[in-house]
Amino acid sequence: MARTTGSHSDITGPRVRAAALTLFARHGFAAVSMRQIATEVGVQAGALYNYTPDKQTLLFELMRDHMVELLAACRDAPDASPIERLERFVRFHIAFHHERPDAVFIAYMELRNLEPDNFEEIESLRRRYETVLEEILQAGVASGTFAVTDSKIATLAVIAMLTGVNTWFRTGGRLSLVGVQDQYWDMVRRLVGAAGGSV
Incomplete structure (x- = not known):
């Protein structure tokens, strides 16, 4: 099918991905059809295949790009102390x-x-991100800063705890984002057995 008039790959492609992201998050991947995505973007359903081969590819690329962006933005500083890195x-x-x-x-x-x-x-990209934290915890144990029995379990526990903020925190609520960061940092510090005063 010919591309819709006025539709350009550098504009419509990102719009397709943005629409898929919103719809998958709102309704779930299984419940969303390519036709719904097309309607959200404002193109004919067949036109979507100019930008993606199928819905599975859309889901995969959204997840992959998120993880690649996360890894690129995560900057560890191995020369700093384990407590500062954590x-x-x-x-x-x-x-x-x-x-x-x-x-x-x-x-x-x-x-x-x-x-x-x-x-x-x-999963490979997720493991790379988890490794950043696990290496920080291992460095803390080696220096006597942290008291962690199993660095892998501690890594998964900390990441799950931090990611959970997204389920309840809303801008404009009782706490600021910085206030939440302060409190979660204090809880994580205690979790890994690091010394120091509370926030």
């Missing part, structure tokens, strides 16, 4: 994910809908 990670994770609620929801809730090869690639 605090930086905590504050970064909360702020980064707060700005992308739909992408975060999809990244965690729609993994089950990925085909095996796509799932493995996303």
